Amino acid sequence: MFLGISLIIFQAMNPIFASAVVPGLGELIQGQKSKARTFFVIEGSIWLTYLGFNYSGHKIDQSARAFAIDHSNANPAQRDEEYFDALEDYLSSDDHNLEVERNASYLYPGDLQRQQEYIQEHGYFGTDTWEWDTLSNLGDYWRRRKDARENLRRASFMPGFAIINRIISIIDVIVFSEEKRIGFDTRPGKIGLYYKF
Numbered sequence: 001m002f003l004g005i006s007l008i009i010f011q012a013m014n015p016i017f018a019s020a021v022v023p024g025l026g027e028l029i030q031g032q033k034s035k036a037r038t039f040f041v042i043e044g045s046i047w048l049t050y051l052g053f054n055y056s057g058h059k060i061d062q063s064a065r066a067f068a069i070d071h072s073n074a075n076p077a078q079r080d081e082e083y084f085d086a087l088e089d090y091l092s093s094d095d096h097n098l099e100v101e102r103n104a105s106y107l108y109p110g111d112l113q114r115q116q117e118y119i120q121e122h123g124y125f126g127t128d129t130w131e132w133d134t135l136s137n138l139g140d141y142w143r144r145r146k147d148a149r150e151n152l153r154r155a156s157f158m159p160g161f162a163i164i165n166r167i168i169s170i171i172d173v174i175v176f177s178e179e180k181r182i183g184f185d186t187r188p189g190k191i192g193l194y195y196k197f
Helices: 002-012 015-021 025-029 033-072 081-089 093-107 112-122 135-175
Strands: 182-185 192-195
Touching: 015 025, 015 135, 025 033, 025 135, 033 081, 033 135, 081 093, 081 135, 093 112
Parallel strands: none
Antiparallel strands: 182 192
16 A cells, blocks of 8 residues: 555656756656666766765874874874864964964964963863874875875765756756657747746
8 A cells, every 4th residue: 555655656746856856866757767767877876976975084084183192292182183283283282382382472472471361261272282293294294184184175076966867857858758848939929938837
């Protein structure tokens, strides 16, 4: 019974709405199985690619952080993205803190209290200090983080491709359906395009 109800709902669905939800579903409703299969494969490939890039990006980033902890004595309890960004840019937390101190005196000239507050807020002290063992390892860390960002950037494109796939499927359902839904109205006094839902 459930299968019969599902089949009735499926057949009653508007192919355009169906294609907007799942590309290829509109074609399947119209009986175009070959086209439907193509859209399903493309949609599946898009989301598998998204998952692959996303997983890879996070995995490489975790590996880079572990590498930084091993080679710079960075704080393993830190989860702040800015902390690991700073590890890319400075050989040591002392170098980073000198930059913070320069910024503090530039932003709050003559106001020592505000300078100290700024330094405490933006500097890294105590367990958050680090110092890279070699410049080569700092460069290696930077490359790993760059690879992680590149994978996550590629993953971010995939939802856009999924939207494009839906648009193409909708256009395919409208333009190439067996029942003529779109065309020119050439009746007397009625020149123009028509679309039939």
